[in-house]
Amino acid sequence: MCGIAGIFHPGTPKPVDPNRIQAMIAALAHRGPDGDGIWTAPGVGLGHRRLSIIDLEGSPQPMSDGDLTISYNGEIYNFAELRADLIAAGARFRTAGDTEVLLHGWRAWGPSMLDRLNGMFAFAIHDAGARALFLARDRLGVKPLHYVELADGSVAFASELKGLLANPLVRRAPDLSAVEDYMALGYVPDDACLVAGVKKLAAGHFLLIERGRNMPAPRRWWDVDFSNRATGSTRALGEELVERMRAGVRSRMVADVPLGAFLSGGVDSSAVVALMAEASPRAVRTCTIGFDEAGHDERGHATTIARRFATDHAERVVDPDDFALIDTLVAAFDEPFADGSALATYQVCALARERVTVALSGDGADEALAGYRRYRFQAAEERVRGLLPAHLRTQIFGALGRYYPKADWAPRPFRAKSTLLALAAGGGEAYARSVGVTTPEVRARLFSNAAQAALGGYRAEERYVATMAAAPARDAIDRAQYADLKHWLPGDILTKVDRTSMAVGLEAREPLLDHRLVEFCATLPVGMRLRHGEGKWLMKKAMEPYLPKEILYRPKMGFVTPISAWFRGALAGEASALGSSRMLAETGWFDMAAITALAEAHRGGRVEHGRTLWQLMMLERSLKRVFG
Template identity: 50%
Template sequence: MCGITGIFDTVSARPIAQAVLQRMNESQHHRGPDEGSLHIEPGVGLGHKRLSIIDVATGQQPLFNEDGSVVVVFNGEIYNYQELIPELQALGHVFHTRSDTECIVHAWESWGEDCVKRFRGMFAFALWDRNRQSFFLARDRLGVKPMFYALLDDGTLLFGSELKSLLAHGGVHRDIDPYAVEEYFALGYVPEPRTIFKQAKKLPPAHTLVIRRGQPIQVPREYWDVRFSLDNRISETDAQHELIARLDESVRLRMIAEVPLGAFLSGGVDSSAVVASMARLSDGAVNTCSIGFDDPAFNESEYAQMVADRYQTRHFQKTVRSDDVDLIDTLAHLYDEPFADSSAIPTYRVSELTRQRVTVALSGDGGDETFGGYRRYRLHMMEEGMRSALPDSLRRPLFGLLGRVYPKADWAPRMFRAKTTFEGMARTSVEAYFHSMSFVRGSIRSQLFSKALKSQLAGYSAEEVFHHHARKAGTDDPLALIQYIDTHTYLVGDINTKVDRASMAHSLEVREPLMDHQLVEWVATLPSSYKLRGPVGKVLLKKANEPYLPADVLYRQKMGFAVPLARWFRGPLRERVREALLEGPMLDCGLFEPTAIRDLVDQHQAGKRDFATPIWTLLMFDAFLRCTMGQTRTALAA
């Protein structure tokens, strides 16, 4: 695991300033504290910060081919590199290291842009081929590893593992993209390919970008996508056995390391299944780490302990205070752009704990999207059943009216909180799913956004992000459709972003066996009934793991990695919320209506409404303005 960055002159071969490249590279020191190197030649500068995992002795980067004409900087792991080496050697390539990085330069020489199709792993890399005068950027299929880039006005291309490395160059305009603001407040993150800044982009997952000096820059090219065919006729019993075999293979590949290795163990199904697999494959005890909360409503540590006891792991646990509110500015510095998933706090803490014991940790991320585990999937499918029972001509006006007139009863028992259901019933499937996923609902965004911001948006809604992916999904199955959308949005923009930044802040490499693309492809062929059946999600994963995990772990109610925001904002963060949101840059940036923010805060703190999520979303935007933009009382928008 590493940090990469660099500069490429797309027009000519102008000199690269070493001091600038060094500054960009050092901005990501946390990603690779073991070593740091630069390569500079006319028109090209590559930087690398290394966290040594594989081939510790000789795997330094930037790394070259035999004659030095191809050079690469790489972040991630190619898990099948040991299979690729003899194949590439048979094609005449000579290896000078035992690293997976060297596979990339030789694979490029033999297979060109299609080399990425041969790689199994998590990766983001940049490669310069002097003979072909070609610069190549690539990102793994499921977006585990990040890649940011920006084209400057003079034709200079910058890239990096984090947005901060681009900003360290000094040439990126910090003009906020109004569409990104809308998407952030709707989703809690800025989805690919956008960033918070107009000039910077994210390379989408499963995409490559090739740039030939002196030629027009092409759009990124997609080289892979998951297809939910749902046409596999395998029996459920056989599928259970095959799933365990595939999971074990995925875990085995991710246990290759020359440094201490362990696992996150939350006590949920996904991480517990990964730990059970590690135990099956290990001769010794597995290292496991978990976070507990002093608030019982958010504490899963007893379930993690069950799994640890069953497999006699070396288990390390730390209890986090439920008022652990000191990380807000730290998170803003880590993410560089607004990021509103509050579970970034416990993810940061579990990464901090885990790094004290190991350098590599396996996680259960991706299991909910692949196997159908989210509670919202069950609710969506219930709504789908009702939507399909009524014609649009009756359903949309009837439930649209009910959604408008029914009160928002956050205080009431769940059975009486029907407003969201009514609103969902009045929408199409994609519209309803977007509505249920929205951090800040459309009506509240409309109140919060200033006239100037709404003018710049010109009617644009972040709902278009979901429609864009829905058009590509290639399935009418209602569960598969939202799984596809989540795989391209929430998994990448939220989960993978959160884990990458939180873990790399502590120089910890995290590997995700449940995001192995071959495993994901196979599960996508299985019927949706193997994933969600009535009130039970992740049916196949749970059934397959019944011999290996306690029933209390497999079939308990999902808790998630949450923090008690509503209580924080009426308690320990009460004054901080008022100070941050009711004065300073949030008032003067020109993006928001001050009276709407004040009304929202007052209602929440008076206990009249639960606006915890919108407040946290605003709070993290304020932290971005202060920490990344350096704003105090300066306007950002006209």
């Protein structure tokens, strides 16, 4: 895994200062502690930080071959097969890694090379003959890539925002619409950025910038299609699912450095470890973290799997009240990021890095196979919506939802306000609310009149509404999964894993996001993804010969950070201070009295605003870091 950065002049090929490239990759040193490199030519400069995984002594970057030069972050899991094809076609290789495969692949196939790649990647290829820079990102957005057009006419790019901000020509001005996105979703999505003018190359897209031509729009080179349905028996489709999972795992076990796996004891990580143990001649190295709270501690389940597959297992009990890591996370993410599980993810990455350099995770199965509880709710709500015309739903459920009290303190059956509002809305709007953090109603109270006027009616939820309306899908669950693969997965889950793993110099690989597996899962009948309220139904059924039922069918737990309790206890002072924050006040975006009232209501225990307070605190600290 690596960090990349560069500058390209699409107009006049002005000289690129190597010191500027050096500053950009120095900001990314954590992504590549094993070495760095800089290459410049008229009108272009590329930089690289390396974490050595394959061909440890060879494959330095940036790498040149004739008129082609590349800076690359990622892993191409099928590079050996592509290498063989290219050699058969006459290519001659000097190294043993995957980087050179991309150079010869570009020469042989151009942009269509991307269709042949199985991997996670973000890379830049400078083609001197074509006078062009080619930027590309993997299908699902495992690896990040930011870029910006600068005042001198150049285009700068970097793996992380901090790499761009090391360039003095990047103008540091905040984008209010990105703040709206963040307050709604808990993260700044892939089609937005906190710094105005900076863009993220979307997952499954490429950008071909040619000298002498206008800056083009990125082009999508991959998409997932939920509109087709596979046929076959449960047994046959289950066998095919396991075989595709097996292929994803085995392809990601190729490394010239110590390799292991995260093991939570949940279905996904347990399935990955089971298939790793099947393929490995040695004990698989696994690690887990636990908490001294029985309701949130998964160590017992992880130990069950570790013993079953005789793994070389390590565990560590961590303090769920370890809010000392907050500033570490702020530094790692650059943009505000409010997924509280990032704290635990950082801790498990740090533990893994003590023993391995590469760790396989179970991320992606929930999105690909409808594992989240919210899919079940979405399906049930859509059935109710189908019983009444839209205008009657709005009148009946809308009125009930407006007047029903917000009772976060009450037992779940009495907390109906969110459900009533969801039934009043359309499917896309309702699903956007279900994945969100701070509702439109609360945001309306928090944002100042000036901010609301500046937003001009822009709402973060519209992104989900539009994506679900245009989804290649047949069913409500199809549309919800498609939207999550486009927004939640790259914006939250993969950003979290990339930044926390790279912060400690660990490469994380996601075998359950092998694109062939994801494409297959999208064709499964909905009833094989979600049946009788059980998400990932076919996966669980197919893994019964491998995993005990108490692992397969236990309730989903996940990493838990006691954010709400913090703001009623150790961080109560932080919550109160938000209402007098100079940084938040100076933006002019917020009604500071409303923030104070929100914090006081939460501390009183009758209303739940812990996640919103966490958002505001992380926003305040990110603003200080990025804008000073």
